[in-house]
Amino acid sequence: MSDDARPEGPEEKPGREERERKAAASGAAGAEPSGEPEGPPEGREDTGGSPEGAAPEPAAEPPLTGRQRLVKGLWPPRFTRAQLTVALLLCVLGLGLAIQVRSNSESGVLRGARQEDLVRILDELDNRTKRLEDEKRKLEGQRTELESSSNQAAEARKQTAQKEQQLGILAGTVAAQGPGIVLTVSDGKGAVEPDMLLDAVQELRAAGAEAIQLNDVRVAADTYFSGSAGKVEIDGKKVSQPYKFKAIGKPDDLKPALNIPGGVVQTLQKEQAGVDISRSEKIVVDALRPAKRPDYARSSSR
DSSP: OOOOSSSOOHHHHHHHHHHHHHHHHHHHHHHOTTOOOOOTTTTTOOTTTTGSSSSOOOOOOOOOOOOHHHHHHHSSSSOOOOHHHHHHHHHHHHHHHHHHHHHHHHHHHTTTSOOOOOHHHHHHHHHHHHHHEEEEEHHHHHHHHHHHHHHHHHHHHHHHHHHHHHHHHHOOSSEEEEEEEEEEOOOOSSSSHHHHHHHHHHHHHHOOOOEEEEEEEEEEETTTTEEEETEETTEEOOOOOEEEEEEOOOHHHHHHHHTTTSSSSHHHHHTEEEEEEEEEEEEOOOOOOOHHHHOOOOOOOO
């Protein structure tokens, strides 16, 4: 005989009846009240009344431990202005304490030294101070000497350049400009002799002329006049009329020197030559002479 055909025992009946009562009670509790339309409410899907169709509820998070709550409260850090100010003050205070401790430790070394050691340290400091002062004075003296020698050398170069310019102007190797006069001699009859022009140059030099130019020839110390009346030559070079002198100097001295009685102007006028003297604040003497090396003369300065 199979198990299904086996008659129920007296012990199984009470258990089955109890299960049927529990199922009826649960069905009555889940039944809808009368008067309500059957079916799911509007806008809600019918899940068939089965708990398997409902959405799963989210699982509850486990409670945090004390250490996790502490970490969560401290990170990420959130600082306020007051906290930053306090942190800065604490850093400054710590730095000051470190410096104070270091200075106290250094002074403590000296405080614990013997009297003989302190005297020796003081002597060494005094000697070092003296050596530094001596070196300072020596360096200051060297600086003064360098400045003096530099100033003297600069002044010597300046004076040398000025002297070179002056000698170049007198020798006719450097162009010059300045106030002066212009003397123009017109010899229509060809009666002006070379010596008359030389007299004009001498009068201008005696009156303080510093640079003289006749037409396009620079007049210097070794300038010479030759030729004849109407055919004047300067340094072997023929010059044409009119004879135009440009002289740099003080106009108030140059012009009267030419107009003295019996002087250059009257002599030229006797030869019926035209004479014109004009003064100017800017006379340019740009005719140059080549610089020549003396054959025999040498500088005696050493």
